[in-house]
Amino acid sequence: MGDVVVIGAGVAGIQAALDIAGHGIHVHLIEREPSIGGHMAQLDKTFPTNDCSMCILSPKMVDVQRNPYITLYTCAEVEKIEGSVGNFSVTIKRYPRYIDESTCNGCGDCIQICPVEVYNRFDAGIGVRKAIYKPQPQSVPDIVIKDPDHCIECGLCYDVCGPGSVLHEDAPKEITIPAASVVISTGYSVFDAKNKPQFGHLLLPDVITSLELERMINASGPTGGNIKRLSDGEIPRIIVFIQCVGSRDMTINRPYCSCVCCMQAVKNALLIKEKYPDSEVIICYMDIRSYGKGYEEYYERAKALGVKFIRGMPSDVYTDNNGMTLQIEDSETSEVLVLHPDLVVLSVGIGPAEKTGQIAEHFGIPLEDTGFVKPVHDAVDTVATIRPGIYLAGTTTAPRDIPDSVASGGSAAMRAYIDAIRTRSA
Numbered sequence: 110m111g112d113v114v115v116i117g118a119g120v121a122g123i124q125a126a127l128d129i130a131g132h133g134i135h136v137h138l139i140e141r142e143p144s145i146g147g148h149m150a151q152l153d154k155t156f157p158t159n160d161c162s163m164c165i166l167s168p169k170m171v172d173v174q175r176n177p178y179i180t181l182y183t184c185a186e187v188e189k190i191e192g193s194v195g196n197f198s199v200t201i202k203r204y205p206r207y208i209d210e211s212t213c214n215g216c217g218d219c220i221q222i223c224p225v226e227v228y229n230r231f232d233a234g235i236g237v238r239k240a241i242y243k244p245q246p247q248s249v250p251d252i253v254i255k256d257p258d259h260c261i262e263c264g265l266c267y268d269v270c271g272p273g274s275v276l277h278e279d280a281p282k283e284i285t286i287p288a289a290s291v292v293i294s295t296g297y298s299v300f301d302a303k304n305k306p307q308f309g310h311l312l313l314p315d316v317i318t319s320l321e322l323e324r325m326i327n328a329s330g331p332t333g334g335n336i337k338r339l340s341d342g343e344i345p346r347i348i349v350f351i352q353c354v355g356s357r358d359m360t361i362n363r364p365y366c367s368c369v370c371c372m373q374a375v376k377n378a379l380l381i382k383e384k385y386p387d388s389e390v391i392i393c394y395m396d397i398r399s400y401g402k403g404y405e406e407y408y409e410r411a412k413a414l415g416v417k418f419i420r421g422m423p424s425d426v427y428t429d430n431n432g433m434t435l436q437i438e439d440s441e442t443s444e445v446l447v448l449h450p451d452l453v454v455l456s457v458g459i460g461p462a463e464k465t466g467q468i469a470e471h472f473g474i475p476l477e478d479t480g481f482v483k484p485v486h487d488a489v490d491t492v493a494t495i496r497p498g499i500y501l502a503g504t505t506t507a508p509r510d511i512p513d514s515v516a517s518g519g520s521a522a523m524r525a526y527i528d529a530i531r532t533r534s535a
Contacts, residue, residue, distance in 0.1 A: 111533040112137060113525045114199045114288040116187055116468070119147020120511060121503025122294035123169050124518035125525070129292075130178035134529045137286050138173065139182045139201055141464075144248035145170055147296050151231060151320065153327040153334075155511055156376040157407035163247060163329075170249040183250065186464070188283065190291070190471055194498025195532040197288045205279030207255035213274035215243070215251035219266035227259045229331070233321045235339075236331025241266050241275070246329055290528035292521045293482065294502035295468055300355025300363070300457040307425035308351065308455055314340040315433060316426060316453045319350075319370065322377055336381060338452055345388065345451035348381060349435065350374045351423055352394040356458030365479060367458035368508035371398045374456050375408055378416045391417045391448065393437055401510065419446065426453055459508040472499055481506050492521045500524045 111134065115126045118140035126136045138145070152162040173179055184204045191198045225240035232238075240259040243251075255266070255275060266275045302310035302318050309316045315338045317325070328334035338345050352374060356367040371394065378390045397418065399408040412418065423435040431449060438445050461480035469476050474494045475483045482505050485493045491507075492500050502521035503514040 111289050111529045112287065113290050113292065113529050114139065114197070114286055115292045115294060117294035117296055117503070118145035118173070119294060119296045119503060120149045120166060120169070121514040121518035122292070123173055124515045125292045125294060125502050125522040126179055127169065127172055127176065128519050128522035129526050130176050132526050133178065134526055136179045137182065137288065138179055139185050139187065141184065141186050142244060143183055143206070143254040144244045144250070145173060145181070145183065146245070146249070149511060150245055151233070152323050154376060154380065156372045157403040159376070159379070167247050170247070174249050181250065182284070184254070187468065187471055194528055195289050197291060197498065199286045199288055199291065201284050201286065203282045203284060205281060207257060207276045207279045208253055209274040209276060210250070210252055212272040213252040214272065215253065217243070217253070218269045219253060219275060222265045222269050224263060224265070225259055225261055227256070232324045232331050233318065235321050235324045289532035290498040290500065290525040292500050292502055292525050293468060293472070293505050294518060294521070295462045295465060295505055297459045297504040297508065298462050300460055302354055302455045302457050304361065305354055308354065308453070309426045310455060313426065313428060313433065315451065316455065319373055319377070319454055319456045322454050326377060326380055336385070336452070344385065347389045347450045348391070348452045348454065349448055349450040350378065350392040350454045350456055352392065352456045353422070354455040354457050355460070357395065362479065363458060363460065365508065366398060369510045370456040370458060372404055372407065372510070375411045379411050379414060382414045382416060389417070391419060393419050393421055393423055395420070395422060401512070459504060465505070472496060474499060492517070492524055498528050
């Protein structure tokens with residue numbers, strides 16, 4: 110007794126787990142994906158410093174795996190929770206990997222020999238993965254997972270695996286964990302751009318989302334860091350970003366700003382201009398919200414490098430014999446502009462994680478109208494919930510950038526640590 114459960118192993122959950130474990134409290138870190146790291150692992154650089162995302166995140170991921178005070182459960186979800194602060198009982202379900210985790214060394218021989226290629230969710234569909242795979246090159250834990258839905262049981266992976274780690278059969282397992290307190294850091298989901306059909310995502314091959322661009326621009330991504338038109342593989346000369354797709358939109362119950370989209374677009378525009386100086390990069394925006402330390406200077410740097418900013422929202426994107434066309438009124442000059450981009454990037458907003466409602470129901474805590482988990486107070490206390498001993502971190506309550514998510518994880522960690530100490534001394 111006196112342990113802490115952290116649900117979700119994105120950067121906020123990782124930070125919370127490391128902070129609690131650093132005080133000698135045992136942490137059970139639960140992640141539904143095969144690897145920890147969350148959305149930050151998909152990013153190329155971070156703003157406003159352009160530091161490598163994985164250079165920041167990967168050491169934390171390794172620290173989680175090596176820390177003797179942290180027990181990691183991947184491919185796992187919470188089934189139910191019972192009890193009260195100091196005496197919770199959390200039941201989780203671990204889904205099968207079809208891999209013997211104790212013997213797999215992550216060599217990747219099975220991946221190379223697998224003949225099946227399917228949609229890769231980590232690469233946002235820009236690349237493919239095998240039916241047996243690692244979610245990312247720097248996965249933690251560094252072992253593979255077999256996808257039974259797409260495996261054709263050709264038998265090659267069984268034959269090539271030296272330790273014999275690939276299993277023919279595997280089954281879910283239920284585990285019950287006693288805990289003094291719980292930190293929920295289940296992260297976010299990105300807006301599905303096909304719900305704004307006027308922009309043509311999935312209808313026009315050269316209309317992509319900001320997350321797809323992140324995987325494209327990443328040196329370890331499916332294109333090796335090269336930006337290409339999906340229609341013909343050519344480097345685009347004119348790239349147009351459309352902001353607030355799935356944010357600040359009352360028609361889809363997303364009245365809030367998603368916090369990171371402006372600076373993410375500015376960051377990627379800078380990276381494009383640095384790699385392709387002759388390209389023309391245009392950002393169509395409603396308002397540029399550069400609110401953080403160094404953010405305004407970052408925005409000014411983009412303008413100085415030639416990134417164009419047009420204040421207005423295009424009505425739609427359509428194609429003709431000349432390629433893609435979009436029309437926009439610059440609200441600062443009242444001039445109507447017709448653009449012919451080679452590539453359109455939709456800056457999609459942030460929403461609650463897919464199973465946030467289910468988690469909230471399990472824990473008996475309310476949701477906001479927008480679907481995020483409701484804290485005790487939006488300004489005074491954004492970490493505590495109405496249920497004592499259960500705390501919130503990261504983008505569970507609202508969109509946040511990486512520094513704010515890390516700070517939130519640290520705040521939730523200290524609240525959970527206090528409960529654990531009180532339980533041990535009782």
